[in-house]
Structures are given as C-alpha cells and as structure tokens.
Amino acid sequence: MNDASLPFFGPNLDPGSSFVDLLRRVAPHSVPGEAGSGGAAPVDITHGTTVLAIRYADGVVMAGDRRAVAGMTIASRRIEKVFRADYLSGVAIAGAAGPSVDMVRLFQVQLEHYEKVEGEGLSLEGKANQLSQLVRANLPAALQGFVVVPLFAGYDERRERGRVFSFDVTGGKYEETDFQAHGSGGVHARNWIKAGWREGITGDEATALALRGLFAAADEDAATGGPDLVRRIFPTVARIEATGFQALTDEQVEQLADTLLGGREEGAGL
Amino acid sequence: MTMPFYVSPEQVMKDRADYARKGIARGRSLVAFESADGIVIVAENPSRTLFKISEIYDRIAFAGVGKYNEFQMLKIAGVRHADLKGYSYSREDVTARSLANAYAQTLGQVFTHEMKPYEVEILVAQVGDEPEADELFHILYDGTVMDEEGFTVLGGQAETIARALETQFQSGMPTADAVRLGASVLSDADQQSLPAAQLEVAMLDRAPTGRAFRRVRGADLEALLGG
Numbered sequence: 001m002n003d004a005s006l007p008f009f010g011p012n013l014d015p016g017s018s019f020v021d022l023l024r025r026v027a028p029h030s031v032p033g034e035a036g037s038g039g040a041a042p043v044d045i046t047h048g049t050t051v052l053a054i055r056y057a058d059g060v061v062m063a064g065d066r067r068a069v070a071g072m073t074i075a076s077r078r079i080e081k082v083f084r085a086d087y088l089s090g091v092a093i094a095g096a097a098g099p100s101v102d103m104v105r106l107f108q109v110q111l112e113h114y115e116k117v118e119g120e121g122l123s124l125e126g127k128a129n130q131l132s133q134l135v136r137a138n139l140p141a142a143l144q145g146f147v148v149v150p151l152f153a154g155y156d157e158r159r160e161r162g163r164v165f166s167f168d169v170t171g172g173k174y175e176e177t178d179f180q181a182h183g184s185g186g187v188h189a190r191n192w193i194k195a196g197w198r199e200g201i202t203g204d205e206a207t208a209l210a211l212r213g214l215f216a217a218a219d220e221d222a223a224t225g226g227p228d229l230v231r232r233i234f235p236t237v238a239r240i241e242a243t244g245f246q247a248l249t250d251e252q253v254e255q256l257a258d259t260l261l262g263g264r265e266e267g268a269g270l
Numbered sequence: 271m272t273m274p275f276y277v278s279p280e281q282v283m284k285d286r287a288d289y290a291r292k293g294i295a296r297g298r299s300l301v302a303f304e305s306a307d308g309i310v311i312v313a314e315n316p317s318r319t320l321f322k323i324s325e326i327y328d329r330i331a332f333a334g335v336g337k338y339n340e341f342q343m344l345k346i347a348g349v350r351h352a353d354l355k356g357y358s359y360s361r362e363d364v365t366a367r368s369l370a371n372a373y374a375q376t377l378g379q380v381f382t383h384e385m386k387p388y389e390v391e392i393l394v395a396q397v398g399d400e401p402e403a404d405e406l407f408h409i410l411y412d413g414t415v416m417d418e419e420g421f422t423v424l425g426g427q428a429e430t431i432a433r434a435l436e437t438q439f440q441s442g443m444p445t446a447d448a449v450r451l452g453a454s455v456l457s458d459a460d461q462q463s464l465p466a467a468q469l470e471v472a473m474l475d476r477a478p479t480g481r482a483f484r485r486v487r488g489a490d491l492e493a494l495l496g497g
Contacts, residue, residue: 006347006372007354022350023357030358109357112481116325116349 019113020106020134032102033138033146040145044071048081048100050217050224051092052181052189053153053164054197056206059241060153060162062092063210065185065218066233067225077225082236084245086111089127089154090238094183096146103134103148110134124156128165128173136171149182155240162240185217185224192216192265203239207248211235211257216265226266227257286387290411293389294336299425299456302333302393303439304404305448308476309395312452314460315470323472325483327352327364329397331474335425336390336411344373344392366396370407370415378413387411391424397474397482401442427459434458445473449486449494466491 007026015021023031051064064081067074075097082092083104091107093100110130115121122130131152138148152165164176178197181189192213201209214235218226227234234257238247248256262268300313300322311333313322323333324345332348334341351372356364373392381387394407406418416422421439423431434455443451449471457464471486471494486494 006344006376007350008343008347008376019353019357022354026354027358105357109353113349113353116353117346119319119321119324 017114017117019110020137022113023106031137032099032106032134033141044073045145046070046075046097047223048079048094048097048183050181050183050185050189050214050221051081051094051151052179052186052193052210052213053092053151053176054179054193054201054206054210054213055153055162055164055177056201056203058162058203059155059239060090060164061203061206061210061237061239062090062151062153063207063214063235063237064092064094065214065225065235066228067223068097069223074225077228077231077233080236082238082247083108084238084247085127085152085154086115086121087244088121088157088240089124089152090240090245091131092151092153092182093148094151094186095148099138099141099146100148100150103138103150107131107134123158124154124163127154128152128175131165132167132171132173134171135167135169139170142169151180151182153240154245155242157242160242181213181217183224185214185221188220188224189213189217203241207237207239207256208260210237211253211260212263212265215260215263219266227261229261283382286381287412290381290387290389294391294411295426297335297337297425299423299427299431299459300333300335300393301421301423301431301435301452301455302395302406303421303443303448303452304401304406304419304441305445305473306401306442306476307445307473308482309397309404309406309474310445310448310452311393311395311472312449312456313470314456314464314468316468317470322470323485324349325481326369326394327356328361328480329474329482330364330366330369331393331395331472331483333393333395333424334390335392337388340388341390341392344376344388344390347376348373348394366394366405366407370394370409373409374413374415376413377409377411381412393422393424395474397476399476399478401476431455431459446494449491453495466495469495 046068048068053062062082068076068079085091156163166174166180179193196209218224234253237253298314302311311323315322326332326348332345352364392409396405398404406422408416408418408422474482
C-alpha cells in the first residue's frame with residue numbers, strides 16, 4: 001500500500017463498501033488466512049479455550065475464561081476472548097489465538113468501514129454473514145491446525161431482541177435459539193447453562209449463569225482457566241442491549257465472581 | 271497538415287480554474303468552527319440522506335461542497351485511506367494532515383492532467399484533546415491546502431460569510447452558540463432564514479476516546495437553534 005496516495009479504482013475493480021475486498025486489492029498478503037499454505041502446524045500453537053453467549057430478556061451476555069494454552073503449557077493467564085464488534089454486537093473467539101485476534105480486528109474494521117461508506121450500519125444478520133465469510137476464508141489455515149471458531153452475538157434493532165450465532169470451521173453460520181458455548185470446555189459450560197436457563201431470564205441472572213458456566217467448565221476441563229484467587233484474574237464479560245455493547249469492568253466481574261464462588265459448579269458438597 | 275491552435279499554459283490553467291470555481295459557486299456554502307466541546311460543521315443542505323459532512327475516522331471528519339458525486343468519491347477514498355492505514359499501523363497513526371496531503375495530491379493531479387478539474391472544495395477536520403490542537407484543512411479544487419485557525423468557510427459565498435465571521439466568531443464558544451452562529455451566517459448569505467430542515471449539522475466531540483463524529487439532527491438540532 002502506498003501511504004501518500006488515495007486508493008481509487010476503476011468501475012470493474014471497485015471494492016464497494018467491503019474493507020476485506022479493499023484489502024485484497026491493495027495488500028492481499030494482509031488478509032488473514034489467505035497467506036501461505038503447506039503442512040500441518042509444526043509447533044503447538046496458542047489456543048483460547050472456553051467462550052459462551054446467553055440470550056436474556058433485554059439482550060445477550062457474552063463471556064470467556066482467561067486462559068490460553070499451547071499444548072500442555074499455559075500460554076497466557078490473562079488473554080481476552082470477548083471483543084466489541086461494534087456498538088450493538090460482540091464476538092467471542094475460541095481456537096488458535098493469533099489468527100482469532102487478527103480475524104476480530106479485521107471484522108471490527110469491516111463493520112465500521114461499511115457503516116462509514118454506506119452512511120448506515122449493517123443489520124445484525126448482515127454482520128453475522130460477514131463474519132461467516134471471514135471464517136470461510138480461514139479454511140486453508142484451519143486445515144493446517146489454525147482453527148478459528150467464533151461466537152457472534154448482538155442486539156437486533158429491527159427484531160428488538162438479542163440473538164446468538166455460532167460458526168463452524170467451514171464458515172457455516174447457525175443461529176442459536178437461546179445460548180451457545182464453544183471451545184474445549186464448551187460442552188461443560190453448555191450443560192450448566194442448559195440446567196439454569198429459562199425464557200425471560202434477567203440480565204443479572206444471565207450474567208451469573210455465564211460465570212457459573214465458566215466455573216463449571218474450568219472444574220472439568222484442564223484448558224479452561226478458573227477464577228484465579230491468587231492473582232485476582234476473573235473471566236471477561238460483556239452485555240449487549242438496545243443501549244449498546246457494555247463490557248463489565250474487572251472490578252465488577254471480580255465483585256460478582258466473589259459472591260458466586262464456592263458453588264456446586266466448582267465442586268462444593270461433592 | 272493542420273496546425274493545432276496554440277494556447278498558453280496560463281490560459282489553460284485560468285480556464286480550468288474558472289470552470290471549477292463556477293461549478294463550486296452554484297453549490298451552497300458550509301462553515302466549520304473550533305468550539306469548546308469540539309469541531310462544529312454546519313452546511314446548508316435540504317437533503318436528509320445525501321450528506322455533505324461525513325465521518326472519516328475516530329477524530330477526523332470530511333465535508334465537501336460543489337459537485338456531489340465528486341466529493342462523495344473523495345470521501346470514500348478518504349475512508350479507505352484511513353481504514354487501510356489504521357489497519358496496517360494503528361488507530362493513532364491516522365492523521366488529518368496525511369489525509370489532507372493525499373487529497374491535495376489527487377486534486378492537484380486531476381487539475382493539471384485531466385480533461386476536467388473536480389468542481390469541489392473540501393474540508394478535513396481533526397479534533398484534538400485541546401482546542402489548540404484542532405486542525406482544519408481547507409483544500410481547493412486545484413490541490414491548494416490551507417491550514418485554517420478558528421473557522422473556515424467553503425463554497426460560493428465563502429468571502430461574504432468569512433467577512434461576517436471575522437467580527438462574530440469567538441474562540442472557545444460553546445457548541446450551541448457555534449451551531450447558531452453557523453445557521454445565522456448561512457442564512458444571512460442566502461438572505462432568508464434557514465430552518466433546521468435546511469441545515470446539516472455534525473460535530474467532532476472532544477470526548478477522550480473512540481469515534482468522535484456525531485450528527486446533530488431532528489429535535490436535538492431544533493432545540494439548539496431555538497435555545
């Protein structure tokens with residue numbers, strides 16, 4: 001890319017309102033997942049583990065534990081897996097940490113770019129489809145072991161409700177009715193949520209359920225980080241309602257987690 | 271063999287400049303101010319959907335007068351330039367100065383090399399943490415860049431409006447006063463009172479983080495104008 005001149009294109013090459021297509025025109029090597037190919041990853045790559053999203057009466061809550069592992073080693077105790085996508089949606093990522101973070105960054109720019117070029121934002125469904133295309137573009141990398149499986153959730157202004165979408169490695173997009181959890185501890189978190197979820201659950205109840213689901217996953221899955229009481233590290237949590245994406249501060253999560261500690265999901269009384 | 275007519279370079283440039291200026295003079299004017307709470311841009315624009323003022327990046331806005339399709343194309347190129355730069359480097363590395371230079375280069379190239387110059391004048395504004403750090407780049411159809419202080423006026427009636435502002439503009443005005451002043455100088459230049467429906471107003475908020483651009487419209491704008 002030439003920094004000094006403006007990017008102009010002929011009518012046949014114009015990338016329209018898509019930032020990803022623009023990047024393909026001017027700097028194809030920077031599009032995540034499209035550079036290089038070859039055999040399987042030769043090293044243990046860093047993986048993020050458990051993330052989840054739960055729909056409640058006024059929106060959705062997304063949460064993720066803070067652990068990343070490379071093989072049997074803890075690669076990070078403080079990684080963040082829940083990101084703001086735009087003012088009404090968020091994305092949480094399980095899978096290879098490096099490509100995941102790249103994909104989120106590209107996805108954030110893609111949504112903002114569309115909004116600025118077109119003068120209005122995409123629908124929630126449109127955003128989910130955009131993410132699906134990014135996951136599909138990552139398929140060659142996924143076959144080498146760099147798997148990225150995001151969860152996407154947001155507030156749908158037209159339908160006036162929270163919605164949750166999950167994706168598989170081929171870019172398949174599936175709308176979940178109520179909740180979903182992904183990653184190595186996903187199945188444990190999902191079972192815990194399944195037992196506690198009901199229609200019309202409040203935001204605070206859903207947030208507590210999300211934290212307990214992560215604690216339950218950490219109790220069963222070695223790759224999921226539990227609440228770290230020595231270092232005071234707790235999950236990342238964000239709530240999305242009609243008023244926008246709101247990430248809970250570390251202090252808020254810490255306070256909330258403290259009140260929830262020592263429950264059955266962590267093995268109390270067993 | 272026929273000999274082509276000789277036209278002096280001075281004449282060619284003058285003709286092109288006259289052509290561009292005529293096109294711009296047909297359009298309506300636009301003013302931008304540095305205010306206490308950020309940069310305020312007020313344009314005369316009866317359309318609700320075809321905007322003259324747009325967001326480029328976190329702290330940068332674009333405004334254009336003249337031929338709509340031409341400044342719209344420049345706006346999109348600016349958004350692309352900024353988003354590519356922010357994606358390759360970091361959000362902090364996207365600056366109005368670099369964008370203004372890129373615009374100047376493009377407009378200058380088109381003015382000298384193409385059949386027809388762009389019939390536009392554009393503004394690239396960047397809000398700073400302090401009013402002193404605000405930047406207003408006013409770029410003409412031929413690529414001339416002017417780094418303005420306090421306020422700037424674009425469009426056909428720029429001179430009349432700028433003369434009025436020299437006495438009425440005060441640095442560090444509150445937003446509401448700046449919006450009212452903008453509406454009043456545009457109305458005076460038009461010799462008619464412009465209601466909220468005839469105005470497009472946007473601002474770059476001097477908020478500490480994130481996307482600073484927001485439009486002021488509907489009831490909010492009427493309240494500002496009426497108050």
